[in-house]
Amino acid sequence: MPPLHIPSEEEVLGQGFAFKPSWWHRYVEPPWWPEALDRLPEVTSRPGYRRITRRDVFALSVDPTPEGRVGLLLGAYIWGTGESAFLVGRRVRTFTRTPLETVGKRLVNAADLMHTAGPIAAYESLLSRQDNHVKFMGPAFFTKYLYYAGGLQPTMQPQPLILDKFVARALNANFDGWALRDNGWSGATYGRYIRLAAEMAEQEGPPATPAGVEFALFKARP
Template identity: 40%
Template sequence: MRLLPADEPIPGRDDVLGQAIPFDRDRWLPLLPGTGWWPAELDDCPRVGRRPHVDRRTVFGTARRANTSEGRRHLLVAALVWGSGTRAQSVARRARTFTESSTQDIESRLEAGLCLLREQGAVAAYFAFNNDQKIRQLGPAFFTKVLYFAGHEQHVGPWRPLILDSVVARALRAADPGTRWRGTGWTTPRYDRYLSLVHDHAREAGVLPDQVEAALFNYGKRLT
């Protein structure tokens, strides 16, 4: 199955890693459980105009420390910052992750889910974060970001984890009309199908799966 129109470009790997999002440090810090949750990598991000910008490459850097409790906290925050931008409403919504659960609960569930990612792969970890290890206010659009950064470079099983959000789902609805692609709340079988389709497309195109994911996102943004 072809996921993208023939004229839809697939971005290069460097372009994907360089995808940068502006953020406001001063808006985030008061909303975190403590200053120890803020990753130092974000303070080294370059400024573009008025704001620093964090790219995928930087978040991957935090993910390489996810074998420690501090590293997992930093990965979670970096993924949320990268996915939220600077709008106050978006930041406040994402920060509810830290107000509706204790830090101990967040840390234990994060550790359990990422352990499954390392041991059993992306689909098992998706099921965990969507069910028994669910973190309140951390839905699939954002916990798949955590999975992606934690496991795309080093993965177990046939699939590298990928981000699935409403924009990517919009592109999937156009490419895969026989499957019901909702705007959120995807089941584990839907995530498994998504990974299968993207990996097949990536193999045929000779690229990495996150390049296809980025192309789907770009395509989805233009759909109504």
């Protein structure tokens, strides 16, 4: 096992970024815009900015309706984009190029599938040309959705985790036998990754968690 420092749950949940709600609000309006985003803490040194953490995004996961699932995905996009305003115009296409009613229905279906058949089946259903695929949403963001839709206390094993290019590069750099591309991973590859994270957390022992392993990999990216 590589010498990765696995952070505490509090450190994981506290990972956050500053953003301007106006960057996103112009594209996604109520009832799809979660009111909770307007109550996030302001960044006092940066007028117009608020801070969003993993814990804040998890708070959006309690609403299982299509509107709630779109709001959760939006929270994941905001958190995953952070201060990179130049990326917003490209990333909002997930919300503007497909009717949000359709997006919401597919997100509900994917979350339900995850809770019945597991995260690998849900992952595969969101891939291109599959039943729950949403145009312009790739694995880097739909794994964020699955991670947050699993809730703070996920019951499925292995647990859903975020897989993006930074985690993929860290896997390549820290483990033998990994040679992942920056995107386009199969369901089998996703399953291999989340099982590895579960095994590492179990070997480390409490309070290590699979999400802590994911965050450790993110921080260890080359």
